[in-house]
Amino acid sequence: xxxxxxxxxxxxxxxxxxxxxxxxxxxxxxxxxxxxxxxxxxxxxxxxxxxxxxxxxxxxxxxxxxxxxxxxxxxxxxxxxxxxxxxxxxxxxxxxxxxxxxxxxxxxxxxxxxxxxxxxxxxxxxxxxxxxxxxxxxxxxxxxxxxxxxxxxxxxxxxxxxxxxxxxxxxxxxxxxxxxxxxxxxxxxxxxxxxxxxxxxxxxxxxxxxxxxxxxxxxxxxxx
Amino acid sequence: xxxxxxxxxxxxxxxxxxxxxxxxxxxxxxxxxxxxxxxxxxxxxxxxxxxxxxxxxxxxxxxxxxxxxxxxxxxxxxxxxxxxxxxxxxxxxxxxxxxxxxxxxxxxxxxxxxxxxxxxxxxxxxxxxxxxxxxxxxxxxxxxxxxxxxxxxxxxxxxxxxxxxxxxxxxxxxxxxxxxxxxxxxxxxxxxxxxxxxxxxxxxxxxxxxxxxxxxxxxxxxxx
Numbered sequence: 291x292x293x294x295x296x297x298x299x300x301x302x303x304x305x306x307x308x309x310x311x312x313x314x315x316x317x318x319x320x321x322x323x324x325x326x327x328x329x330x331x332x333x334x335x336x337x338x339x340x341x342x343x344x345x346x347x348x349x350x351x352x353x354x355x356x357x358x359x360x361x362x363x364x365x366x367x368x369x370x371x372x373x374x375x376x377x378x379x380x381x382x383x384x385x386x387x388x389x390x391x392x393x394x395x396x397x398x399x400x401x402x403x404x405x406x407x408x409x410x411x412x413x414x415x416x417x418x419x420x421x422x423x424x425x426x427x428x429x430x431x432x433x434x435x436x437x438x439x440x441x442x443x444x445x446x447x448x449x450x451x452x453x454x455x456x457x458x459x460x461x462x463x464x465x466x467x468x469x470x471x472x473x474x475x476x477x478x479x480x481x482x483x484x485x486x487x488x489x490x491x492x493x494x495x496x497x498x499x500x501x502x503x504x505x506x507x508x509x510x511x512x513x514x
Numbered sequence: 515x516x517x518x519x520x521x522x523x524x525x526x527x528x529x530x531x532x533x534x535x536x537x538x539x540x541x542x543x544x545x546x547x548x549x550x551x552x553x554x555x556x557x558x559x560x561x562x563x564x565x566x567x568x569x570x571x572x573x574x575x576x577x578x579x580x581x582x583x584x585x586x587x588x589x590x591x592x593x594x595x596x597x598x599x600x601x602x603x604x605x606x607x608x609x610x611x612x613x614x615x616x617x618x619x620x621x622x623x624x625x626x627x628x629x630x631x632x633x634x635x636x637x638x639x640x641x642x643x644x645x646x647x648x649x650x651x652x653x654x655x656x657x658x659x660x661x662x663x664x665x666x667x668x669x670x671x672x673x674x675x676x677x678x679x680x681x682x683x684x685x686x687x688x689x690x691x692x693x694x695x696x697x698x699x700x701x702x703x704x705x706x707x708x709x710x711x712x713x714x715x716x717x718x719x720x721x722x723x724x725x726x727x728x729x730x731x732x733x734x735x736x737x738x
Binding site: 311387388389390391393394400403404407433436437439440443444446447448450451453454455456457473474477478481482 | 535611612613614615617618624627628631657660661663664667668670671672674675677678679680681697698701702705706
């Protein structure tokens with residue numbers, strides 16, 4: 291792995307574990323047994339590293355979250371979407387924690403964030419319309435855009451929400467609480483489920499409930 | 515009005531207009547034609563002022579958002595709840611902008627916030643259960659708590675969400691965009707509406723749509 295990529299990966303890991311606010315470029319350099327000077331050879335400052343992490347975030351989303359092609363809509367297809375949601379939330383959780391704060395410090399990043407979110411929203415609209423056409427959801431044409439936007443709000447602020455409601459710092463965001471976020475999106479979507487797709491939604495619910503329960507157990511084991 | 519209350523009111527106004535981050539105690543003193551020393555006689559620092567604003571926020575919520583008594587559920591009763599939601603969001607919008615940031619700076623405030631939110635959540639659960647008992651909503655007993663929690667998430671982060679999605683600073687949060695938040699809560703609640711209460715929800719939707727449209731017009735007039 292190139293030094294540049296090593297720095298990005300280590301920063302992502304440290305930010306997720308301790309919160310971006312608590313990690314300086316010196317911490318990152320020390321973690322990599324690297325001199326601060328060497329780090330500054332690759333990145334001007336922390337904002338510069340955050341922008342590189344954001345590039346990974348963008349490409350993960352663009353690669354994994356897109357309309358489906360001609361294929362049957364079954365629980366496996368939907369599972370892929372929800373797994374993508376979980377993975378993005380988990381892998382970039384520091385970004386979701388205190389999103390407004392990170393964006394307010396970097397106007398360039400704010401513009402990039404807005405562009406990515408517009409793309410997410412437009413794809414999300416498209417997928418909901420596909421699910422309506424394929425008879426999975428029953429939804430008024432006019433409600434598609436606000437539903438897509440509501441789901442984006444819920445997922446964008448789930449991590450912040452869990453953290454403001456708890457005593458805990460970012461390191462304590464558990465996989466279980468992110469699976470809870472996935473279950474919440476399912477709950478809202480299910481209110482639009484066509485009668486013959488209710489069982490599909492119930493199957494997904496059972497699946498993610500199990501994921502949440504088993505992460506809870508492994509989270510507890512880590513604490514021991 | 516007592517000097518102490520004047521300081522709290524002026525701070526609230528300035529925070530809402532320019533963002534809490536951009537306003538110092540010196541700005542507040544200057545706005546009131548007061549010496550910084552006089553302000554420090556009443557408040558130790560900005561955090562101390564924010565705590566006093568938070569006391570107003572808490573008492574507004576506790577006073578206006580509570581289960582209804584023996585009365586018919588009609589659009590007027592529901593209107594009161596949604597008007598309360600709008601007023602709280604509007605009057606304390608600086609608090610909703612960058613909530614995580616404000617709470618992360620003050621552990622005492624974070625504990626108070628959590629307590630208020632627990633009370634809001636428990637009342638919200640109770641009201642949804644009342645609406646279910648009165649035949650207004652059709653909802654599975656097990657879905658009441660996650661629905662209440664989802665609505666809380668949506669309302670807590672609506673302001674942050676609108677600001678991260680736009681180019682604009684906090685001063686530009688318009689009444690129209692907060693009415694849009696109210697409409698969004700209505701949309702989610704309506705998916706649980708009993709057949710004979712759909713017209714009530716539609717009436718509320720028309721009402722808040724009008725409010726949004728007319729605020730949009732007056733927002734535009736202000737800009738001219």
